Amino acid sequence: MTYIYSLFQYIPFIAEGVLWTASLVLGGLGIGFIIGLPLAIAQSFGGKKLGKVLNAYVWFFRGTPLLVLLSLFYWAIFPSFGFKLDPLKTSILVLGMRSGAYQSQIFKDSIKSVDYGQILAAKAIGMTQRKLILYIVLPQALRISIPAWSNEYAVILKDSAICFALGVMEILTRVRYVSTATGLALIPYLFAGILFFVLTFSGTGIMDFIHKRTRIPGMVEGLR
Amino acid sequence: MEFWSEYLSSLLMGFLTTSELVAISAPLGIILGIALGASRVYGGIILGSFARGFSALFRGFPLIVTLFLVFFGLPEIGIYLPPVTSAILSFSLCSGAYISEYVRGAIMSIDQGQSLAAKAIGMTKLQEVLYIILPQAIRRAIYGISNEIVYMIQYSSLAFAIGVQEMYSVARTYNSLYFKSLEIFSLLAVIYLVLTALTTLFFKGLIRKLEIPSKAE
Numbered sequence: 076m077t078y079i080y081s082l083f084q085y086i087p088f089i090a091e092g093v094l095w096t097a098s099l100v101l102g103g104l105g106i107g108f109i110i111g112l113p114l115a116i117a118q119s120f121g122g123k124k125l126g127k128v129l130n131a132y133v134w135f136f137r138g139t140p141l142l143v144l145l146s147l148f149y150w151a152i153f154p155s156f157g158f159k160l161d162p163l164k165t166s167i168l169v170l171g172m173r174s175g176a177y178q179s180q181i182f183k184d185s186i187k188s189v190d191y192g193q194i195l196a197a198k199a200i201g202m203t204q205r206k207l208i209l210y211i212v213l214p215q216a217l218r219i220s221i222p223a224w225s226n227e228y229a230v231i232l233k234d235s236a237i238c239f240a241l242g243v244m245e246i247l248t249r250v251r252y253v254s255t256a257t258g259l260a261l262i263p264y265l266f267a268g269i270l271f272f273v274l275t276f277s278g279t280g281i282m283d284f285i286h287k288r289t290r291i292p293g294m295v296e297g298l299r
Numbered sequence: 300m301e302f303w304s305e306y307l308s309s310l311l312m313g314f315l316t317t318s319e320l321v322a323i324s325a326p327l328g329i330i331l332g333i334a335l336g337a338s339r340v341y342g343g344i345i346l347g348s349f350a351r352g353f354s355a356l357f358r359g360f361p362l363i364v365t366l367f368l369v370f371f372g373l374p375e376i377g378i379y380l381p382p383v384t385s386a387i388l389s390f391s392l393c394s395g396a397y398i399s400e401y402v403r404g405a406i407m408s409i410d411q412g413q414s415l416a417a418k419a420i421g422m423t424k425l426q427e428v429l430y431i432i433l434p435q436a437i438r439r440a441i442y443g444i445s446n447e448i449v450y451m452i453q454y455s456s457l458a459f460a461i462g463v464q465e466m467y468s469v470a471r472t473y474n475s476l477y478f479k480s481l482e483i484f485s486l487l488a489v490i491y492l493v494l495t496a497l498t499t500l501f502f503k504g505l506i507r508k509l510e511i512p513s514k515a516e
Contacts, residue, residue, distance in 0.1 A: 142456045
């Protein structure tokens, strides 16, 4: 039993990894939002040609494994443009670009599910395209997208563990160190799993709460 | 030239390993997913909550953590699995957990009348589930299942972390030997993109083939 007690001294070390994981997740989600929302608006309201170009972006980032994307950007693409980014920054950017592709699909679906009568009504009272999108479509679409967005949080949280492959000091990388240092595996990895489990379900719980609080009474959420 | 012929032949070996991982894990994951999904609806309190807990657990754990648990953790309680077996087990557990969500949702969405009609013609509960509910539910779940299989192809690259010589692992080895990162990883990305596209196409064909004529979804 003594060797299991020795694991307790590593708890602060692993807890620090939560901050790294949090910056990967929040950074990735944030960049993904900044990429994904304009992408969705352009795909929904832009022309066909633009749509095709943007679809290629989405297709590339959704069809390539995260590990391959991380390696491609870390060892090949960023260096060839002359950036020397550390693993953390590379990971946040890659997670963000990838999440942008997924989030654009989420927002596109929610924009599509806003009742068409709303758009007609906005046009009827003389709103410009810009006003229509900003004041009529987006406030509804963003609310509708919260459940899918909370799912995206869960996905990116679990994907952040893959950044261990570049040596980012997030939870899993640290647990691997602990495992090597102590020669134990079952309990450290179980601990990591439970930590991710708790982070996943507490995060989606918060999103559920936000979803309920921001609901417009009587608004019909379209088929999703 | 030497680099390319070597890299391509190693990549082909890696491709075979990746295919092996997916070809075995995918059916196992689908069967597990259907069994878990059906248990969550029909399993009663004990089996139902076991299936719920099981699927929540493996949806909450990142796949890579499951992989490390199986490969590095299980030997501590006397279960030794070789890398490929560990990978297959982890992939099946993970995708089974996700697929069970789709199957459960699909079962719940089947019209109540179908179940009543099955009872009316004297079917037992087992017959009803096997011959009436599941054939319809699986058709509805298949789109979600196909997504999971596409994810499985992508996430099979994680097996590199426990020493399985699949495609990503080959690329990583070559990356450390030659200064050709761009060529190495963009080729790999193209291969995965093609695999993803082919799988999506395959499932689209399958969905069309399985469609019940004139049935309104």
